Each structure stands twice: as C-alpha cells, then as structure tokens.
Amino acid sequence: MKKIILSIFLIANSLFLTSCAPAIQGASTVSSVISISNDRRSIGKILDDKTIALRLLTWSSEDSTLSDAHLNFMVYNKIVLITGEVPTPEMRVYASKQAQRQVPKISQIFNEIKLGPSSGLLSRAKDSTITIQVELLFQNQEVFHPTHVRVMTEDQVIYLMGALTKREADMAAKTAAKAKGAYKVVKLFDYLKTRPKAEIERDRLKALEDKRRAELEKQQAELEAKKADLQRQIRALGSNTTGTNFSPE
Template sequence: MKKIILSISLIVNSLFLIGCAPVIQGASTVSSVISISNDRRSIGKILDDKTIASRLLIWYSEDPTLSDVHLNFMVYNKTVLITGEVSTPEIRIYASKQAQLQVPNISQIFNEIKLGPSSGLISRVKDSAITIQVEFLFQNQEVFHPIHVRVMTENQVVYLMGALTKREANMAAKTAAKAKGAYKVVKLFDYLKTRPKAEIERDKLKELEDKRKAEFEKQQVDLETKKADLQRQIRALSSNTTATNFSPEYAF
C-alpha cells in the first residue's frame, strides 16, 4: 500500500515539476504565471523545494528501515517538515537524520513525527478534508495571499509554512483554526518585517487599475442613462409634433 501511495505522490510531484518548466521557457498557462508571480519565493527556490520533496519521497520509498512507517513531508524555502508515526524513538531520530544526509541542501528540519501506530485511512481522509477546508477559508480573507501559505494536516493538527509578516501569520493561524475538526494549528513561518516592496507596488497598480475600471464603468452607466433620457425626450417631442399636425376634416 505504501509503495502505491508513494508512486502516486511521485507522479503528482513530477507533474508539478513539469508544470514549472514552461514558466522558465516563457510559455506557461495563465494560472501558472499568476501563481509564480504571486509566490514570494524566486523560481529557483520553488524548483529547489520541489526537487527536495521529490528526493525525500524517493529515499523514503526505498529505505528498508522505513518500509512500515508512515511519513509525510512539506518543504518551503529548503525548510522541511516531517510528520507521521513511528514505533520507536530511534526510528524517529533516524528519519530526521537520514533526511538531512540524503538531501544535504536542506537548511532546517522540523521533526513532528509522533510515536505510535500508523494512522488509518479514515484518519488520513479526515486530515485531507481539514486541509481542503483551511485552503478554502484562506480564499475568504484579504490580509494575505493564499499562495503564500503551505498547509498540511496530520492527526487533526494543521501545520502552516510560508513567508509572512506577523500580521499575516496571525490571520493565517486564526483562519485555519476555524476549520471543522482542526485540533491544533502549528505555525512554522519565515517571518518578514514588511511585505516585499515589489508586491506592495503591484498591489498599488492593481488598486489603481481597479479604480480606473470602476470609474470607466460608472461613466458608461451615466452615458447609457443620458442616452435613455434623450431617447425619451425625442419620443415625447415626436409624439407632440404628430398631435399638433393632426387636423381632422368635418363634412357639412
């Protein structure tokens, strides 16, 4: 079962890697361009993170010591979060150390592996549902861009990674805590003192563009209203002229 799940994970991850390649070549889809342009990581760092994730999955699938172990990985800016369940403290330490050895360019590892039996299918489905809820809730706020936060849930604990200001991080944690079934929220953010300058400028341009669009639409409405009024006046004038020119003839 583990091999099947890992094979699917590797295929999905590979698709993500393939999906990023056209961006470098300048032939991306609109959605990919938007995602890349809004991400606070450079294209190089995004690819580094995806490469790290792929290498971790390959190592995990091939390591005999971890053949009956359930682990998950999330990567952001070369920082790795490892979650899951193992039977002994020794395997817990082994997993963390081996991850660093297998992928030397990892800058930091958060070892959130718990001691105990592997979670069952129902538990994992619940975790996936919580993650989907959190990502949906992120769409309904305006403090931070949802793409700036990575989300993973393990045993109803929601883990958040990304590069955010403290205000954004607090809103992300507060929003994630609203997800039904979420037991706890863990913040593993890279904290920024301020939002990136380029991002602020981009938002200002968007705000200006939205304002211009709103003004243009208002002008269009005003013109349509004036046009309708003028047409009514013309019809009224035409009706009055017809009534004036009408002279009935009487026979005596």
C-alpha cells in the same frame, strides 16, 4: 528564454509527480498549479523545494528501515517539516537525521513525527478534508494571498509554512483554526518584517488600474443614462407631434 521555459516545464512536471504521491502534502488540493506570479519564492527556490520533496519521498519509500513508518514531508525555502508515525523513538531520530544526510542543502528540519502505528485511510481522509477546508477559507480573506501559505494536516493538527509578516501569520492561523475537525494549528513561518516592495508596488498599480476602470465604468453608465433620457425625450416629442390636430381657419 529557453531557461524560463525549462523552469516552467520542471515545475509543472514536479507538480504532476507530487499529485500522484500521497506522502507529500502541502501542494494545493484546491488548485493543482502554483501561481508563480504571487509566490514569494523565486522560480529557483520553488524548484529547489520540489527537488528536496521528491528526493525525500524516494528515499523514505526505498529505505527498508522505514518499512513500518508512515511519513509526510512539506518543504518551504529548504526548511522541511516531517510528520507521520513510526513505531520506535530510534526510528523517529533516524528519520530526521537520515533526511538531512539525503539532502544536505536542507537548512532546517521540524520533526513532528509521532510514536505509534501508521494512521489508517479514514484518518488520512479526515486530514485531507481539513486541509481542503483551510485552503478554501484562505480564499475568503484579503490579508494575504493564499499561495503565500502551505498547508499540511496530520492527525487533525494543521501545520502552516510560508514567508509572512506577523499580521499575515496571525490571520492565517486564525483563519485555519475555523476548519471543522481541527485540533490545533502549528505555525512554522519564516517571518518578514514588511511585505516585499515589489508586491506593494504591484498592489499600488493594481489599485490605480481598478480606480481608472471604475471611473470609466461610471462615465459609461452616465453616458448610457443620458442616452436613454434623450431617447425618452425624442419619443415624447414624436408622440406629441402625432397627436396634434391642425385645422384650417
């Protein structure tokens, strides 16, 4: 029990820290709390990803070699996406290699760093707006749960990460592309052959519960209708009795 409480505390704490750090994107801007029950990663993997992201943030902010660079990180299942801008090709290579050295447990790095000056506040604000749009759009579809996909936008390019089936991934990309101002969508998914069995079973039980609840509501509505009809009949009988005159012969 103590381990579970500690794990939840660490997740909440890391979420608070990342919300204060603009260099780490991908944590939901619509909801600041991860829905662990719907996340396809275990609590341990979520903690690992948060730890990796925090270490990369700390390193990139302290490394003097990157003083003229602007870097963002998004992590899912120990796979790291690095975006941003650096002034030279050498610094671009350095950032990728050094990130791996800083956190050896990283399994893969996607280096999407561009050459050029650091983006301005207006550009970053536009990117944040696009990310929020995508997250809101994800709420209005039923193919996958919004927490299954992490979103980062850099220079109007939307990057998506998560563990999804092909059908879910296609829907995520199609939905994200509807965001106004987006230039393109890049899918960096860990593809699943099928949805997790536990998830399917949970949905089955939920469907049964919804059906049971609907039947109870239907029965309740029928009872209320019968009750209302009976009350009308009683009122009608009372009205007829009051209006009847009896005269003696």
